Amino acid sequence: MGDDALLVELAGADAACSLALWARAHLSAREVVPGARSVLLDGLADPAGAAARLVALRDGPDWPDRRRVEDAGTAEDLVELSTVYDGADLDDVAGRWGCTVAEVVERHTATEFRVAFCGFAPGFAYLSGLPAAWAVGRHADPRTRVPAGAVALADTWCGVYPTASPGGWRLLGRTDAPLWDVTRPRPALLAPGTRVRFVVAR
Amino acid sequence: MTITVLDAGLLTTVQDRGRHGYAHLGVPRAGALDAAAAALANRLVGNRPDAALLETTMTGASFRAGRAVTLAVTGADCGVRVDGRAAPFAEPVSVRAGAVVVAGPARRGVRSYLALSGGLAVPVVLGSRSTDTLAWVGPPAVRTGDVLPLGPVTGAAAPSDVTVVRVPVGPLRVRRGPRDDWVSARAWEVLTGSAYAVSPDSDRVGMRLAGPALERLDRGELASEGIVLGAVQVPPSGLPLVFLHDHPVTGGYPVIGVVDPADLARCAQARPGDEIRFALR
Numbered sequence: 001m002g003d004d005a006l007l008v009e010l011a012g013a014d015a016a017c018s019l020a021l022w023a024r025a026h027l028s029a030r031e032v033v034p035g036a037r038s039v040l041l042d043g044l045a046d047p048a049g050a051a052a053r054l055v056a057l058r059d060g061p062d063w064p065d066r067r068r069v070e071d072a073g074t075a076e077d078l079v080e081l082s083t084v085y086d087g088a089d090l091d092d093v094a095g096r097w098g099c100t101v102a103e104v105v106e107r108h109t110a111t112e113f114r115v116a117f118c119g120f121a122p123g124f125a126y127l128s129g130l131p132a133a134w135a136v137g138r139h140a141d142p143r144t145r146v147p148a149g150a151v152a153l154a155d156t157w158c159g160v161y162p163t164a165s166p167g168g169w170r171l172l173g174r175t176d177a178p179l180w181d182v183t184r185p186r187p188a189l190l191a192p193g194t195r196v197r198f199v200v201a202r
Numbered sequence: 203m204t205i206t207v208l209d210a211g212l213l214t215t216v217q218d219r220g221r222h223g224y225a226h227l228g229v230p231r232a233g234a235l236d237a238a239a240a241a242l243a244n245r246l247v248g249n250r251p252d253a254a255l256l257e258t259t260m261t262g263a264s265f266r267a268g269r270a271v272t273l274a275v276t277g278a279d280c281g282v283r284v285d286g287r288a289a290p291f292a293e294p295v296s297v298r299a300g301a302v303v304v305a306g307p308a309r310r311g312v313r314s315y316l317a318l319s320g321g322l323a324v325p326v327v328l329g330s331r332s333t334d335t336l337a338w339v340g341p342p343a344v345r346t347g348d349v350l351p352l353g354p355v356t357g358a359a360a361p362s363d364v365t366v367v368r369v370p371v372g373p374l375r376v377r378r379g380p381r382d383d384w385v386s387a388r389a390w391e392v393l394t395g396s397a398y399a400v401s402p403d404s405d406r407v408g409m410r411l412a413g414p415a416l417e418r419l420d421r422g423e424l425a426s427e428g429i430v431l432g433a434v435q436v437p438p439s440g441l442p443l444v445f446l447h448d449h450p451v452t453g454g455y456p457v458i459g460v461v462d463p464a465d466l467a468r469c470a471q472a473r474p475g476d477e478i479r480f481a482l483r
Contacts, residue, residue, distance in 0.1 A: 002460035005430045007380040020226070031225040033428035035452055040428025042225070118228040119426060119452035122337050126426075182327050182339065188227040 005042040006051060011065045012037055013116035013128040018064035020117075021193050027053065034117040034192050036126070079177075079194055081160065082201040083109075083151050087171035093153060096136050105200065107134070108172060113158055113196040118188065123162035123180030125190035130156040142168035149174045151198065160190070175201075203269035205318065207348045211261035211306065213335075214344040215406075216322050217315075218254040221330035221339065225451040229339050231431065232332035233447045235406060235470035236313055239277035243317035246274035246294045248357035253321030254331035256344065258314045260473075262306010263344070269299045271352065272319040272359040278311030278471055294359035311471035323353035335406045336448040373481035374444070374465045376434060381424070381456035385436055389416035393442065393458075393480050402474040406448040408435075409469045411478060415440030418456070426454045432461035432469075434480075442480075444469050 001007045008023075010016045013036055020034035023041055027050045030043025044050050057063055085105045094101045113127035135156045143166065146152070150161045152169030159169060162179035175198075179189045190196060207214070217240065220233025234240035234257055244253045256263060262280050267273075272294050275282045282289040283304040289295045297303060305316050324331050324341045333340045344350070373394075382390070398413035416436050429435070429452060433445045437455045444461055446469060461469070462483060472478060 001380045001457075002377055002430050002432060003463065005460075007427060030222050031428075033225045033451055035427035036425035038425065038427040040225075040430070042428065042430050043222070117426070117452065118226060119450070120228065122224075122228040122339055124228055187224070187328065192226055 001040070004044050004047050005040060006044065006047060006054070008039045008041065008054060010037055010039070013126070014114065015064040017114065017116050017128075017192050022057070022064070035119075036117065077194060079189060079196050081151070081175045081177050081196060081198050083173045083175045083198045084201045085173040087151065087173045089152075089170035090172060093136055093170055093172065097134055104172070108158075109198050109200060111197075113198075115190045115192050115194045115196065116157075117192055118190070120159075121162060121165060123188040123190065124159060125188070125192075125194075125196075127158040127160075127190070127196055128156070130158060132156055136170050138168035139170065140168075142166050146171065147174065149176055149179070151175055162188075203320075203352045204349045205265045205267055205271075205322075205352065207344055207346055207350065208264045208266060208302065209304075210344045210346045210348070211258055211263045213259040214263045215257050215333035215335065216254050216324050216341050216344065216350070217257045217332045218330055219252050220332055220447060221328050221334065224328050225428070228337065228451055229328060230334045230336045230448050230451060232330065232334035232340060234313075234315060234332075235447055236277050236315065236467045238467055239313075240315045240317075242292070243274045243276040243315040244321070245360060246276070246292070247272045247317045247319045248294075248355065248359045249317055249319065249321050250356055253317065253353070253356075254324060255315050255317040255322060258306055258308075258316065260306075260308055260312055262304065262308065262314060263316070264302065264304040267297050267299060267301045267303060267318075269352065270297065272296050273303060274317050275305045275314055276317075277313050277315040278308035280306045280308045280314050294361060296359070312473055313470055318352060319359065320353040320355045323351040334448050336450060371468075373479035374468065375462040375483045376459040376480050377462070377483045378459050382458045384419055384421055384424070384456035385458055386417040386419055389418070389436075389440075389458075390482075392416055394482060396479070398442070398478045398480075400472045400474050400476045400478055404472070404474065406446055408446055408449060409444040409472060409478070411442055411444075413441070416442060416458075424454050424456055426452045429453050429457060430460055432463060432466055433457040434459045434461060446470065
């Protein structure tokens with residue numbers, strides 16, 4: 001891709017995230033950007049050398065499509081997000097899942113999510129973990145304003161809006177966790193690889 | 203010490219070489235669109251290459267210097283006036299404290315760069331002083347009346363042997379991929395055989411184009427994936443666009459090729475209506 005970038009395709013979000021963590025540890029790239037089924041390696045110091053190492057990894061036992069690559073330490077921190085479940089689309093999601101609102105909350109809090117990738121806005125994390133059967137479509141007409149901290153679903157992704165913005169995701173609730181702060185050494189609370197659990201706010 | 207902005211013009215932003223290493227968190231790179239012109243302006247006034255300067259758009263901008271300062275204007279060719287008197291373009295110019303400096307409007311091109319000795323010392327956010335107009339990380343766009351801090355002078359002004367940075371002419375050279383097979387073979391003939399016109403809604407995010415649409419092949423939905431600077435993306439309209447420094451970090455429309463980095467200055471300086479052609483590398 002261009003002069004000094006590679007786009008690596010994988011089977012899914014978790015594999016992409018694992019490969020991104022491997023690339024960060026083993027390759028010299030200015031940017032390592034996981035996507036839904038890919039990892040962009042941009043600004044590679046040695047694109048040909050990186051490609052060769054990726055081919056060797058792909059042909060070996062540790063390619064993340066087959067086996068989870070050993071993850072780099074701190075990215076595996078578990079973040080708990082205290083959440084008030086009062087979202088405008090709770091009933092709607094319950095209808096789609098064929099369960100009660102209480103069961104939506106139960107299922108959501110029982111799921112261990114993982115940040116697959118970020119996009120849309122700084123600190124906006126796409127959390128994987130929901131099964132395909134629970135996929136919900138986006139609103140055809142996005143809301144003009146979704147408040148900061150909104151916890152929402154789209155397809156099998158769960159996301160938390162770091163700042164108020166327009167949005168078409170289905171709203172489950174809200175958290176006041178500080179998701180994005182450029183003055184912190186790690187500005188995004190939810191960076192790729194981070195594990196996330198939602199807990200009901202007391 | 204500071205400068206006071208008397209007229210911010212159409213869009214003036216603070217830029218340096220951009221914000222690197224945060225794309226995975228959703229932060230665009232930002233940075234001067236015409237990187238070579240910005241580097242020249244900094245060199246002329248004796249700044250480090252990563253000093254922050256002003257990037258103006260079409261109309262130029264004016265300010266009052268709060269201290270004696272050396273300045274240089276590069277990029278889009280424009281008139282430079284200090285206290286009402288003409289001053290040279292793309293050369294170091296010493297001005298007294300209190301001087302009023304007007305740069306612009308651009309005669310050719312779009313973006314002029316105004317470097318001041320010491321650089322603009324706005325706060326560093328995630329490693330850069332650049333304004334990013336997509337996610338608004340970094341300082342807001344410059345407004346009339348703003349007072350911008352200057353940093354300490356780091357070097358002597360250096361008249362340069364090469365004071366004209368030539369914006370490349372000819373077609374934008376494109377390297378195919380990664381999603382070059384998401385459009386038809388005919389689409390590649392159309393892309394490389396047609397004249398496109400720069401669209402008025404082009405901005406720091408991307409150069410949008412009017413012209414013949416490219417035929418997309420039905421390959422379902424593309425999962426969101428990382429985007430690079432200079433990416434040629436084909437949205438459902440079929441009209442290609444070239445992503446510039448404030449591009450989103452990921453996108454769900456196919457990127458069929460990437461423009462040679464050496465040709466990006468051309469995109470930065472292309473005016474609405476200007477003709478753009480593409481050629482394969």
